[in-house]
Amino acid sequence: LSLAERASLVGPFDYIVLKTIYEDRDKSEYIHYLTLKKKLGQKNVKDLKISLLKLNKLKLVFKDSTSLAFKLTFSGLDILAIKMLYVNHILNKLGSIIGEGKESIVYLGYDFNDNPIVVKFHRIGRNSYKSIRRREPYKKSWITISVENAEREYKALKCVHDNGGKVPRPLGIAYNAVAMEYIDGIELYRVSNNAFDFTKLYNEILGTMRIAYTECKIAHGDLSPYNILIDKENNLFIIDWPQASQSEESLQHDIRNIINFFRRFGISDDPQKIFDYVRGIS
Numbered sequence: 217l218s219l220a221e222r223a224s225l226v227g228p229f230d231y232i233v234l235k236t237i238y239e240d241r242d243k244s245e246y247i248h249y250l251t252l253k254k255k256l257g258q259k260n261v262k263d264l265k266i267s268l269l270k271l272n273k274l275k276l277v278f279k280d281s282t283s284l285a286f287k288l289t290f291s292g293l294d295i296l297a298i299k300m301l302y303v304n305h306i307l308n309k310l311g312s313i314i315g316e317g318k319e320s321i322v323y324l325g326y327d328f329n330d331n332p333i334v335v336k337f338h339r340i341g342r343n344s345y346k347s348i349r350r351r352e353p354y355k356k357s358w359i360t361i362s363v364e365n366a367e368r369e370y371k372a373l374k375c376v377h378d379n380g381g382k383v384p385r386p387l388g389i390a391y392n393a394v395a396m397e398y399i400d401g402i403e404l405y406r407v408s409n410n411a412f413d414f415t416k417l418y419n420e421i422l423g424t425m426r427i428a429y430t431e432c433k434i435a436h437g438d439l440s441p442y443n444i445l446i447d448k449e450n451n452l453f454i455i456d457w458p459q460a461s462q463s464e465e466s467l468q469h470d471i472r473n474i475i476n477f478f479r480r481f482g483i484s485d486d487p488q489k490i491f492d493y494v495r496g497i498s
């Protein structure tokens with residue numbers, strides 16, 4: 217079943233069960249049935265059993281193999297996010313997948329006026345397990361780390377957008393999902409138009425990097441022609457901000473990427489000069 221189909225099968229009580237499991241996520245990996253029963257009240261026991269069976273079958277919760285304990289799956293987290301975006305009148309209907317990376321799944325969706333929007337679900341998987349574990353002094357669940365990534369991306373989009381930078385307009389955040397304006401365009405690396413004004417584009421990218429660093433205190437951190445969208449009117453939008461942080465190394469890394477890419481269009485610049493420019497020093 218698709219995410220949208222599963223979302224439509226989750227009723228109000230199932231939602232409460234999912235939310236209760238979510239709220240317990242950093243105490244231990246699994247929450248025991250008896251703990252859930254206590255939290256939800258004796259009068260809901262029958263509903264709870266039915267709900268857990270259903271959520272397990274929909275793969276929104278995962279049952280421990282040796283005990284009557286459950287944890288939320290990433291799909292379960294996605295469902296919580298979808299319901300919240302719906303309640304907040306941001307997302308009316310989820311559509312098809314338009315992008316899938318190693319740490320996210322990007323969906324097309326529709327708002328309450330039937331306009332297309334984008335919903336990006338963050339899913340931090342095992343790929344980054346070791347590096348994150350080493351950095352964190354205490355244990356956080358993958359769910360929590362994914363939610364934090366979504367929050368970081370939303371904050372970055374909001375600040376850069378509010379200050380006039382070229383990013384998709386953020387529409388809302390819920391759990392691990394960031395909703396934003398849908399850009400009808402293509403990634404920069406796919407642009408193959410001889411008449412395209414690459415110099416103008418280059419300057420606009422630097423302008424947005426400068427706004428991000430000076431107004432929002434962040435460098436993108438993964439800036440590349442894969443994370444820049446160009447729409448039909450040749451407007452640019454920098455996407456994919458979850459790793460944004462105030463790091464001069466990240467900023468230098470981004471500058472190198474951009475300078476390297478634009479060299480093929482005859483644009484050459486001194487990295488140090490650009491480094492000063494985007495930090496607002498010159």
Ligand code: ADP
Nearest residue numbers: 314315316317320322334384397398399455456
């Ligand atoms: P990641 O690279 O981590 O998977 P991205 O934010 O780069 O996540 O999104 C993945 C892909 O989804 C993009 O390359 C782009 O094709 C598409 N996409 C993301 N955001 C938008 C958007 N606002 N409008 C249109 N397409 C988008």
Ligand code: MN
Nearest residue numbers: 317442443456
């Ligand atoms: Mn990307």
